[in-house]
Amino acid sequence: MSDLYASLPQAFFDLASRKPEAIAYSQPLIDKQDSGRRRRRREVTFREVKERVQKIAAYLKDHGFQRGEKAAIISSTRPEWMEADLAVLSAGGIVVSLYPTLVSDEIGYLLYDSDARFVFAENEEQLAKLFELMSRECLIPAVENRPATSVELKFTKIITFEKTKPHALVASLDEVLYERPAELPQALYSLSLDDVANIVYTSGTTGPPKGVLQTHGNHLANIRQARQAGMCRPDSALALFLPLAHSFAKLMGYAGFTSGVRLEFPAVADRSSSRPVLESIMRDLREGKAEIVPLVPRILEKMREAVIKRSRERGLGNFILRLTLWAARKRYKALKKREPVSLTVGAAFWLTRYWRREIKANLFGRRFRYAISGGAKLAAHVQEFFIALGIEVLEGYGSTETCVATNVNRSGAIKIGTVGPVLAPDIEMKIAPDGEILFRGPNVAVGYHNRPQAGKEAWDKEGWFHSGDLGAVDSEGYLTITGRKKELIITAGGKKVAPENIEQRLVCSDLISQAMLVGEGRPYCVALVTLRKAALKTWAEMHAENITGDFNQNKALVNAVWQEVQRVNKHLSSYEGVKKILILPEEFSIENGMLTPTLKVRRQEVLKRYGSLINALYSSQY
Numbered sequence: 231m232s233d234l235y236a237s238l239p240q241a242f243f244d245l246a247s248r249k250p251e252a253i254a255y256s257q258p259l260i261d262k263q264d265s266g267r268r269r270r271r272r273e274v275t276f277r278e279v280k281e282r283v284q285k286i287a288a289y290l291k292d293h294g295f296q297r298g299e300k301a302a303i304i305s306s307t308r309p310e311w312m313e314a315d316l317a318v319l320s321a322g323g324i325v326v327s328l329y330p331t332l333v334s335d336e337i338g339y340l341l342y343d344s345d346a347r348f349v350f351a352e353n354e355e356q357l358a359k360l361f362e363l364m365s366r367e368c369l370i371p372a373v374e375n376r377p378a379t380s381v382e383l384k385f386t387k388i389i390t391f392e393k394t395k396p397h398a399l400v401a402s403l404d405e406v407l408y409e410r411p412a413e414l415p416q417a418l419y420s421l422s423l424d425d426v427a428n429i430v431y432t433s434g435t436t437g438p439p440k441g442v443l444q445t446h447g448n449h450l451a452n453i454r455q456a457r458q459a460g461m462c463r464p465d466s467a468l469a470l471f472l473p474l475a476h477s478f479a480k481l482m483g484y485a486g487f488t489s490g491v492r493l494e495f496p497a498v499a500d501r502s503s504s505r506p507v508l509e510s511i512m513r514d515l516r517e518g519k520a521e522i523v524p525l526v527p528r529i530l531e532k533m534r535e536a537v538i539k540r541s542r543e544r545g546l547g548n549f550i551l552r553l554t555l556w557a558a559r560k561r562y563k564a565l566k567k568r569e570p571v572s573l574t575v576g577a578a579f580w581l582t583r584y585w586r587r588e589i590k591a592n593l594f595g596r597r598f599r600y601a602i603s604g605g606a607k608l609a610a611h612v613q614e615f616f617i618a619l620g621i622e623v624l625e626g627y628g629s630t631e632t633c634v635a636t637n638v639n640r641s642g643a644i645k646i647g648t649v650g651p652v653l654a655p656d657i658e659m660k661i662a663p664d665g666e667i668l669f670r671g672p673n674v675a676v677g678y679h680n681r682p683q684a685g686k687e688a689w690d691k692e693g694w695f696h697s698g699d700l701g702a703v704d705s706e707g708y709l710t711i712t713g714r715k716k717e718l719i720i721t722a723g724g725k726k727v728a729p730e731n732i733e734q735r736l737v738c739s740d741l742i743s744q745a746m747l748v749g750e751g752r753p754y755c756v757a758l759v760t761l762r763k764a765a766l767k768t769w770a771e772m773h774a775e776n777i778t779g780d781f782n783q784n785k786a787l788v789n790a791v792w793q794e795v796q797r798v799n800k801h802l803s804s805y806e807g808v809k810k811i812l813i814l815p816e817e818f819s820i821e822n823g824m825l826t827p828t829l830k831v832r833r834q835e836v837l838k839r840y841g842s843l844i845n846a847l848y849s850s851q852y
Contacts, residue, residue, distance in 0.1 A: 237421035237446040239320040241488035243280065243414065250277035252490065255309055255470075258497035258514050268517050269497060279313060279487070284412040286317035286389075286403075290348065293387050297322030297417050300344050300429065303474075304328045304337065304359075305352035306504040309495050310391040310403060311474045312483045314350045319427055319446075322417030323348075326429045326441075327475040330504035331803045334359040338368035338383055339438060343680055344429050347385050352504050353392040357400065360388060371438050374683050392501050423447030429679050430477055432630040432726060441679035444477070448633035451672035453485050455654035456635060462522055464490040467597065469520035471496045471511050476724065477634035478604045482524050494518045508532070512593075519597045526605040527612065528722035528753055530623065533593050534615050554582035554589070555619075562618035586619050593621070600624055600641050605724025607711060607751050613646050625649050627709065631675050631688065631695055637709050651707035658694075659709065665700040666715050717833065719749045725805035727755060732798065732806060739794035740765050744818050746831055747808070748844055754809040756847045758840060759791065760817040781813035788813065810847045814840065 235241040246254075254276045258269035290301070301318040303325060305311050318325050326344040328337060330352060337359055341349070351357050363383045372378040388400045427446045431439040462468060462485060470486070470493045472479035486493035496514045499507035508529075515523065541551040557578035564571045571579075590598060600622035603613075608625045616623045626638030627649035636657050639650035652659050658670040674695050677685035689695055698715045719727040729747035736745035736757060743762040749755035761781070770777045775786055782788060791811060799807040818824035824836050837844065 235450060235488075236423055237319065237418070237425065238427055238449055238484060238488060239283075239316055239415075239418055240421065241450065242283070242316055243320075243418065245488060245490060246276040246280035249490065250280070251275050253492050254279045254487065255312075255493040255495055256518075257309060257495040258517070260497050260499065260510075269514070271518075274309065281412045282313050282407060283316045283320060284414060285407050285410040286314055287321040287415040288410055288413055289389075289401075289406045290317065290321050290323070290387075291415070293348075295321055295323060295348060295386075297420070298324065299348070300324045300326050300346040301348040301350065302326040302328055302341055302344065302346040303350040304330050304332075304356045304504075305350065305391060305474075306330050306506055307471055307474045307479060307495065308352075308391065308498060309493075311350075312487060312493075314389070314403075315474075315483070316487060318348075319421075320415040320418050322415070322421060322425075324426050324429060326431075327480070328431070329473060329475040329803070330356055331805060333801065333803055334362045335368065335801065336439075336803065338363045339370055340431055340441075341383060342368065342370050342381055343373070343438070344441060347387075349385055349388045351388055351390050353390060353502060354394050355503050357388065357390060357394050360385065373438055374681060376680070421446060423450065426676075428480070430475070430480070430630050440681050440684055442477075442630045442633075442675050443677050443679055444630075444633045444675045448673050448675055449481070449484050450488070451656075452481055452633055452635060452653075453489060455657060455673060456481065456485060457489065459638060459653040460640065461602070461638065461653075462489075462491050465492075466522055467492045467494060467518075467520045468522045468524070469494045469515055469518060470524070471506070471515070472524060472526065472605075472724075476605065477630045478524065478628070478724070481634050494520045516592055516595055518595050520595055521597050521599040523594055523598065523601040525601055525603060526722070526724035527603055527608045527751070528606070528724070530601070530603060530608070530612050530616065531722055531753065534612055537589060537593075550582065550585055551589075553578055554585040557582055558586065558618040558620075559615075562614060589619055590621050602626055602638065604628065604635070604638075606720045606722055609751065610646050617644065617646070627711065629697060631697075632669050632671075633673050633675050636669055636671075636673070639708075645704075645706075645708045648704070648708040648710045650709065652709075659703070660694075661701060661703060662696070664715075665702075665712065667697045667699050667701040667709070667711075668694040669697060670694050714750075719747060719755065720751070721749050721755065721805060722751055722753045723805065727806050732802065732808070733757075735798045735801070736795065736808075739791075739797075741769065741791055741794055744831075746818075746833065746836055748837070752848060755806065756810040756812065756844070757795065757808045758812050758814055758836065758844070759795075760814050761791070781815065812840070812843055812847060 253273045256271045256273045258271050301323050303311055303314055315325050326346045328340055367380040368383055370379045390402050393402045423446050425446055426443050428444040429441040431441050468482055468491050470482050485491050496511045499510035541548055541555055557575055560575040561571050561579045602624050604626045613623050622641055624639040626635055628635040637649045637652055656671050660668050662668055670693050700712045700715055702710050719729055732747055733745040736742050741761055742759045744760040746758045747755050795808050818831055824832050
């Protein structure tokens with residue numbers, strides 16, 4: 231059905247006109263006392279959403295918003311994000327998606343690069359960042375042919391989702407919606423599939439983030455492809471709590487508002503902060519009616535850890551939980567090896583069937599069908615844990631540049647360790663001679679904003695997008711990711727971290743001579759550092775410390791290095807920040823095999839050599 235429309239808002243308005251009383255989304259409401267009872271949910275119809283979208287679009291037009299203009303959204307995931315998003319698109323504009331966890335300098339660069347003068351800011355926390363940027367010059371790094379500069383940022387209008395302190399430049403969403411005529415935006419009729427709908431910034435291996443240009447046609451094609459793959463039906467209910475600044479969540483949001491998939495948003499647990507409250511999100515998931523739950527591997531890891539931790543506690547109930555996990559694991563291993571299941575295991579598995587249903591319901595709700603894991607690599611042992619319990623987790627794959635999903639395992643046809651076959655026949659996939667995965671299709675984005683050279687490097691003359699990932703395809707078309715051609719870290723939470731910039735900041739320290747960031751598929755980033763010999767000797771003399779033996783056993787030295795790391799962390803987003811350090815006994819060199827002849831760190835060699843020590847840094851999390 232998506233192919234019938236020329237734009238995302240056209241698909242939305244058509245659906246809203248055909249099914250005005252259908253539920254577009256629901257959201258739990260938190261009472262002041264929040265006594266622990268099941269939260270009440272507000273249900274919003276397409277008629278109501280249509281009216282809100284039209285009013286926001288009219289407000290933008292009244293304040294000079296023009297076709298092709300950019301509007302940024304800085305917020306956690308909530309219905310207002312999608313309503314503002316559709317309003318901007320309806321007015322003929324382009325949405326710039328920003329993570330609310332970004333620090334002010336990072337936001338400043340993205341707003342300058344995109345030239346977004348209209349901003350939707352969630353609350354006082356985000357508004358404070360914008361006011362800070364307006365109060366000083368913002369340093370803008372060099373990009374391709376654009377030299378480094380410093381600028382004063384100015385905005386035409388800021389709209390907040392929460393009520394904030396009065397300011398001439400700021401209006402709350404309540405003010406925008408109050409007694410405003412709801413007219414169908416005229417720009418809606420001139421939009422085409424080739425018009426840019428979104429600029430979504432993605433971190434590169436080096437340099438500032440790149441803004442991916444995603445068209446209306448890209449999004450509509452991917453929605454249709456997801457439906458062709460059987461990922462969701464028009465009558466499905468889908469939990470949407472992942473960051474809408476990420477294309478994975480954006481796909482789910484657009485699918486809901488253009489094809490009728492009912493969305494379940496999380497409650498706003500803290501109206502003064504954009505930081506997600508995981509306990510509240512998990513409660514909403516448990517109490518909701520979602521059938522499909524898109525998430526990132528880190529959430530699955532936390533769920534697994536919580537279940538295992540509880541099973542190790544005392545009490546009859548936890549003993550039965552232990553038995554349930556044991557029987558499920560033993561049975562799964564036997565079936566995986568194609569061995570017969572013993573009578574003991576079979577009986578225990580049958581006796582604990584009720585508890586398996588309860589685990590599923592307590593984690594995902596009573597109507598749950600399956601989870602879709604994306605945004606980062608899913609560890610096989612985590613996926614096996616859930617599948618053994620009868621909880622389907624479908625691992626998928628995609629990127630911001632492929633807008634977004636290209637591959638996914640299907641329900642009932644999961645191959646653990648793979649990301650599945652392509653969603654639809656019109657997604658072309660091939661493996662280059664060097665093992666890099668290439669894609670071509672109507673969902674693939676058209677390039678990078680203000681980065682023509684980077685675009686030429688990523689898209690070849692035949693239209694193939696070079697993903698930067700290495701992979702292999704089996705006889706049934708299932709794709710396995712075998713490595714990364716680009717040195718880009720993706721944490722277990724799906725956050726993308728460019729290590730080089732952080733490493734360069736770390737070695738600005740007087741003590742630290744070299745640094746290597748680690749965090750691929752991990753819950754957070756840690757740094758391996760080496761120390762400057764002269765600086766170390768001076769420090770030891772000043773503090774009368776003995777620096778022989780393992781540096782990591784010297785608390786005073788570790789604290790001194792940690793203080794240097796903390797100075798860097800102040801300028802990083804929370805997911806980029808270094809959480810732990812490991813001081814290495816020797817520097818990286820050509821002689822010891824940890825540097826190439828061109829003095830680049832051999833990352834795989836370092837990981838291999840110090841693997842056990844790196845694992846020890848994360849051991850407290852498992």
